[in-house]
Structures are given as C-alpha cells and as structure tokens.
Amino acid sequence: MTAAPLLELDNLSTHYVSAQGTRVIRAVDEVSLRVNAGETLGIVGESGSGKSTLALTLLRVLPPAARIVGGRMMFEGEDLVTKSDAEMQEIRGKRIAMILQDPMASLNPLFTIGNQVAEPIRVHEGVSRSTAWRRARELLKAVRIPSPETRVRQYPHEMSGGMRQRIVGAIGISCEPRLLIADEPTTSLDLTIQAQYLNLLRDLQREHGLALIFITHNLGIVAKMCDQLAVMYAGRVIEAGPVSRIFNAPAHPYTMALLNSIPRMGDPDQRLTAIEGQPPNLAALPPGCSFAPRCPQVMPRCRDAAPPAFTPEEGRIARCWLAEPVAAGTDLRVASGAA
Amino acid sequence: MYVIEASGLSKHFHARRGVFGGDRGVVRAVDGISFAIEQGQTLGIVGESGCGKTTTSKLVLGLEQPTGGTMRFEGCDLQELDAAGRRNYRKSVQAVFQDPYASLNPRMRISAIIAEPLVTNERLQAAEVRERVLGLLEVVGLPAHAADLFPHEFSGGQRQRIAIARALSLSPKLIVLDEPVSALDVSIRAQILNLLRDLQARLGLSYLFIAHDLAAVAHMSHTIAVMYLGQIVETGEARALARAPKHPYTEALFSAALPIHPDERREEIILPGEVPSPLNPPSGCRFHPRCPRAMARCAETAPVLREIEGSLVACHLYDALDAAPGVRRLEPLAESA
Numbered sequence: 001m002t003a004a005p006l007l008e009l010d011n012l013s014t015h016y017v018s019a020q021g022t023r024v025i026r027a028v029d030e031v032s033l034r035v036n037a038g039e040t041l042g043i044v045g046e047s048g049s050g051k052s053t054l055a056l057t058l059l060r061v062l063p064p065a066a067r068i069v070g071g072r073m074m075f076e077g078e079d080l081v082t083k084s085d086a087e088m089q090e091i092r093g094k095r096i097a098m099i100l101q102d103p104m105a106s107l108n109p110l111f112t113i114g115n116q117v118a119e120p121i122r123v124h125e126g127v128s129r130s131t132a133w134r135r136a137r138e139l140l141k142a143v144r145i146p147s148p149e150t151r152v153r154q155y156p157h158e159m160s161g162g163m164r165q166r167i168v169g170a171i172g173i174s175c176e177p178r179l180l181i182a183d184e185p186t187t188s189l190d191l192t193i194q195a196q197y198l199n200l201l202r203d204l205q206r207e208h209g210l211a212l213i214f215i216t217h218n219l220g221i222v223a224k225m226c227d228q229l230a231v232m233y234a235g236r237v238i239e240a241g242p243v244s245r246i247f248n249a250p251a252h253p254y255t256m257a258l259l260n261s262i263p264r265m266g267d268p269d270q271r272l273t274a275i276e277g278q279p280p281n282l283a284a285l286p287p288g289c290s291f292a293p294r295c296p297q298v299m300p301r302c303r304d305a306a307p308p309a310f311t312p313e314e315g316r317i318a319r320c321w322l323a324e325p326v327a328a329g330t331d332l333r334v335a336s337g338a339a
Numbered sequence: 340m341y342v343i344e345a346s347g348l349s350k351h352f353h354a355r356r357g358v359f360g361g362d363r364g365v366v367r368a369v370d371g372i373s374f375a376i377e378q379g380q381t382l383g384i385v386g387e388s389g390c391g392k393t394t395t396s397k398l399v400l401g402l403e404q405p406t407g408g409t410m411r412f413e414g415c416d417l418q419e420l421d422a423a424g425r426r427n428y429r430k431s432v433q434a435v436f437q438d439p440y441a442s443l444n445p446r447m448r449i450s451a452i453i454a455e456p457l458v459t460n461e462r463l464q465a466a467e468v469r470e471r472v473l474g475l476l477e478v479v480g481l482p483a484h485a486a487d488l489f490p491h492e493f494s495g496g497q498r499q500r501i502a503i504a505r506a507l508s509l510s511p512k513l514i515v516l517d518e519p520v521s522a523l524d525v526s527i528r529a530q531i532l533n534l535l536r537d538l539q540a541r542l543g544l545s546y547l548f549i550a551h552d553l554a555a556v557a558h559m560s561h562t563i564a565v566m567y568l569g570q571i572v573e574t575g576e577a578r579a580l581a582r583a584p585k586h587p588y589t590e591a592l593f594s595a596a597l598p599i600h601p602d603e604r605r606e607e608i609i610l611p612g613e614v615p616s617p618l619n620p621p622s623g624c625r626f627h628p629r630c631p632r633a634m635a636r637c638a639e640t641a642p643v644l645r646e647i648e649g650s651l652v653a654c655h656l657y658d659a660l661d662a663a664p665g666v667r668r669l670e671p672l673a674e675s676a
Contacts, residue, residue: 195595223601264558272529
C-alpha cells in the first residue's frame with residue numbers, strides 16, 4: 001500500500017453552530033481516515049454519532065448551520081475543503097457519488113426513471129439526449145432491472161422498493177465515480193432483497209474498481225461487505241482498522257460491547273451484553289472520554305482527559321487509554337495523579 | 340396449556356381501486372394458518388413484507404376480525420365469548436409496537452400513559468393507581484420520578500420501557516411484540532431484549548414476537564413460524580429451525596441473514612425476483628417462481644404442512660418421505676445451480 005490513498009481525511013471537524021453562535025455541536029470532531037481505491041470502508045455508529053454528517057461533509061452538502069471548521073479532505077490529491085462550490089459541483093455525482101437510505105425520497109416522483117438516470121450523464125458529460133438514454137438503459141441492465149426498455153419510461157411509483165434502490169444505485173454509478181458513499185442503503189429493504197442488493201454493489205465495485213464507504217449501524221453489513229472499519233461515537237472515530245482484526249480483537253470497550261450485544265444465531269442461551277445508559281447528547285458531552293459514563297472499564301483518568309488516537313498495532317487506531325503503550329502509560333498516570 | 344391457539348386462521352381483504360372502484364379481487368393476507376403459544380413461551384414469526392405477519396398480530400390483538408378459522412384463548416373459542424369474556428380477552432392480550440416515538444402520546448405524562456389501561460378497565464382509587472404505576476416503572480427499570488415527566492424527556496430505549504410498562508399494567512397473559520427493537524439504537528437493543536426475557540421468566544408471560552432481524556427472533560423464541568405470502572411454510576423449535584432449515588425459503592432467508600463475523604463463510608442462496616403480489620399469488624406452491632429447487636409439480640399443487648423431524652414443513656421436496664420414511668436433509672444446492 002505504497003500508493004497514495006484515494007481519500008484521506010486529516011483531522012476533519014464539522015460543527016453545527018446555533019444562530020447566536022453560543023452553542024456548538026461537534027458532530028464530526030478531528031476525524032482522520034483513509035480509503036484506498038477499490039476498497040470498502042464501513043463507518044459504524046449510533047444515531048447522533050456523526051456518521052451521516054461526515055458523509056454530508058465529504059460531498060460538501062451540509063445544512064447552513066454546519067461548518068467545516070478544520071482539517072483536510074484529500075481526494076485524488078486535491079483538498080475538497082478548499083474547493084469552490086462550482087468545483088464541487090463538477091465532482092459530485094461524477095467522481096464521488098452517494099446513495100441514500102430512502103429511495104422514495106431520493107427519486108423525483110414526477111420524472112421518469114430514464115430521465116433521472118440520464119440526468120447526471122447529460123450534466124457531467126454533455127452528451128446528447130439519445131446517448132444518455134442509451135447509457136441509462138445499459139445502467140438499468142447493469143443493476144439487473146428486468147426489461148429496461150420499458151422501465152426507463154416508467155415512474156418511481158411503478159417500481160418495488162428493491163427496484164427503486166437499484167435505480168438509485170444506477171444513478172450513483174452513472175458517471176463511473178471513483179468513490180461511492182452509501183448511507184444505510186438497505187435499511188428499507190427486506191432480507192432477501194437486501195442480500196441481492198449487497199451482492200450487486202459488490203459486483204459493481206469489482207467491475208468498476210470503485211471505492212465504497214458504507215455508513216451503517218449494522219455490524220453484520222460490515223462483516224459481510226467491508227475491508228476497513230471505523231467506529232464513531234459522539235462525533236469521533238474511536239476505533240479504526242481492518243475489519244477482521246477489529247472483530248477478532250476490538251481495542252475499544254465500546255466496539256467490544258457492540259460486538260457482544262448482537263444476538264448470535266443458534267445460541268438461545270446467550271445472555272446479551274447490554275450497554276448501560278443512553279447514547280450521549282452531543283450538546284452536553286462529558287469532559288474526558290465521551291464513552292466514560294457508559295464504559296464498563298472506566299478509570300478515573302477517563303473522566304478528566306479525552307484519550308488521543310493510540311496505535312495498538314500497525315494500521316489500527318483506538319481512542320482509549322487502555323490502548324496506550326505501557327511505558328508511556330505509567331508516566332502519564334503519575335502526571336495525572338499529581339495534577 | 341395453550342394461551343392462544345389458532346387453527347385455519349384467515350383474513351382476506353377485498354381490494355378496490357379508488358373510492359368508487361370495483362372489486363379487483365381478494366388479498367389473502369393471512370390464509371389458513373395454525374399456531375399455538377404455550378404459557379411462558381415465545382412464538383417468533385419471520386417473513387418479508389407482505390407475508391402477513393402484521394395482519395396475524397392484528398388478528399391476535401382483536402384489531403381485525405378473521406374471515407375464516409378459529410382462535411381459542413385458554414381453550415375458549417373467541418367467537419363464542421360473551422361481552423365479559425371479550426373484555427377479559429382484550430385485557431389479557433397487550434401489545435408493544437415498533438416505534439416508541441409514535442406509540443406514546445406526547446401530551447400525556449408517563450404516569451397517565453401507564454395508568455390509562457388501569458383507569459379504563461379497573462375501578463381503582465387514585466392512590467392505588469399511582470402505586471401500581473410506580474411498581475410498573477420499577478419492573479421495567481425506570482426511576483420513580485419518571486412518572487411525572489413527558490415522553491419527549493426520554494430516549495428511544497426508555498420510551499420502549501414505558502411502552503412495556505403500559506402493556507404490563509393489566510397483568511396480561513400474552514404480549515404481541517411487533518418489531519420491538521428495530522427502531523432503537525444498536526447499543527440499546529440488547530437492554531430491551533434482556534428486559535423482555537427477564538419479564539417472561541419472572542411473570543410467566545407468553546410472547547408473539549414479530550421481527551425482521553432473524554438473529555433476534557431466534558434469540559427470543561422457543562418456536563419459530565416462517566411465513567410467505569400469507570401462509571406458514573415451516574414451523575418448529577427455534578434452535579433446530581435456525582440450525583437446519585428444511586423449507587427452501589427458510590434456508591434462503593437464514594442464509595441471507597447477515598454474518599456476525601467477517602471470517603464467517605457460508606453458502607449464500609440469493610433468491611431471484613421479489614415477493615409476488617398477494618393479490619395474485621402464484622399457483623401451486625406460492626414460493627415456486629423463486630425457489631431454487633422448484634419441480635414440475637410445485638406449480639400445480641400446493642404442498643401441505645407435514646411433520647419432518649419434529650418440524651412442520653410445507654414443501655414437495657419431502658413428498659418422497661411418504662413412500663419411504665427416513666431422515667432426509669436438504670442436499671447442497673450445487674446440482675441445480
């Protein structure tokens with residue numbers, strides 16, 4: 001992995017600021033991540049963990065109250081934070097595309113499927129209407145929509161949920177982006193349709209060498225689809241690294257607790273490990289580590305100082321004092337005890 | 340003793356087009372299903388949208404009247420109950436719904452929400468009601484001061500606890516749990532599932548558990564029924580059914596469940612197509628157009644449920660068993676692929 005990553009986030013922070021500027025919500029706080037070409041990154045977190053704000057930040061489609069307050073987003077060697085709106089418009093849909101959770105909300109009910117699939121092609125590539133429509137038909141075929149010739153002339157309400165989501169997928173890949181961001185793409189789908197869709201995304205990824213970012217709360221999707229995992233909690237990436245390494249030996253107590261809270265098939269006597277307490281309120285975060293109030297392994301220092309990103313092993317990070325290298329740890333413990 | 344026992348239960352709806360439109364046919368939302376729940380046990384129903392699991396829960400709750408079949412509550416036919424019997428039935432069967440943001444009235448204090456079933460059904464002094472409410476809050480793990488707050492002051496998991504307390508207020512025998520954790524955050528789901536299991540052990544409750552999440556259903560249930568287009572295609576002991584599904588649909592459904600570990604490798608069966616419209620279900624076995632093991636006779640005759648190794652399965656694959664009884668398992672799919 002000597003090549004530069006396709007996307008590299010460096011200390012990226014997006015905050016929501018109230019109208020008076022008095023209240024600040026750190027929705028995305030000092031996030032550093034990288035995604036290589038052709039790779040799949042899963043971003044996992046609960047509601048309010050900042051994972052969707054992170055996706056909106058990547059596309060620079062934030063609501064007015066949100067500001068990118070720091071950090072860099074290097075995409076193919078360019079910093080997206082410094083791009084103008086016009087430049088971002090060139091990138092969105094062409095080089096970075098996004099699939100949203102609810103296909104009914106992301107398709108316009110008043111336009112035909114063909115119109116909507118052809119639109120980004122016409123906008124970004126300036127080709128003729130007939131060429132764009134021919135491409136649209138090919139794309140529908142690629143996402144396995146039966147009889148695409150008739151389907152292009154139909155409207156979203158004439159499709160099932162699974163078909164609509166595949167159409168949104170077709171729009172996503174229409175301009176052959178390098179990076180596709182999928183925000184909870186299968187939550188509205190039935191189980192067997194979800195399996196179809198995930199396999200389709202994986203095939204598309206292989207064919208086009210796409211990098212994928214999966215934003216989800218479902219660790220099963222991560223286990224099935226992703227190479228890399230980033231776990232977010234209260235706006236921060238608290239653990240990141242290769243999926244199988246994290247599943248085998250989670251370094252952060254939150255990740256460990258999440259993995260132990262999922263029921264395992266065929267083990268009805270299993271007692272689920274519940275995470276006590278509630279997800280944090282971003283407007284009133286505790287000092288120190290934000291997971292400390294719910295953490296089963298909390299230490300006194302966790303409530304005083306937020307842990308920095310430690311590297312428990314090559315290619316992994318964990319924001320937890322438990323992951324601190326031992327020698328440095330003894331020093332710090334003395335220091336915090338004296339303070 | 341069965342708390343509830345349904346046999347040949349059906350609910351057919353007439354589909355109409357528009358306000359004045361004519362009859363377009365009959366939707367067989369639930370079509371001749373039979374099940375029974377023992378005291379202290381959980382029946383899990385799984386299946387995809389349109390399979391009839393929500394209609395089934397409405398029939399059990401008495402929110403819909405069946406168009407065919409019978410339901411017995413503690414041995415008594417529901418059709419034959421008098422007014423007092425029906426009132427008793429409604430008190431004995433309660434529900435917890437999916438979305439605790441929609442199922443709690445935002446203008447009512449928690450004490451009023453939990454007390455409402457008590458006030459409407461039992462003649463109690465205000466002090467007694469208050470006492471019962473505080474007791475229920477404790478049972479579901481909420482502090483006593485919660486009684487005087489409003490729903491917006493609680494998180495999703497706490498709201499679901501309130502909904503559970505309300506369901507428990509009349510000391511029911513059976514609780515219908517319709518997707519009770521799917522609207523909750525991942526870290527909160529285990530809390531609620533554990534609470535439901537503890538309550539069952541403590542109070543001897545029976546549950547009808549309906550959910551998309553197969554692992555959660557398998558975790559909670561003693562018996563599982565798999566529905567497809569209004570019919571039960573397989574039902575049996577939860578552990579056995581999850582481990583060795585016998586109906587090809589059950590097999591595909593469980594293989595489509597997401598893995599819990601990235602190193603977990605298993606055979607994936609991707610079903611073609613989507614669930615057909617219940618308005619116009621396929622002939623013969625309703626699953627045959629998507630079935631990877633379909634045979635000629637599947638399109639012609641509908642299979643009936645029969646006992647295979649302790650489970651009930653409706654599939655022609657097991658027809659041969661009648662001629663030559665013996666153990667038969669699903670062969671790996673390689674031959675037909």
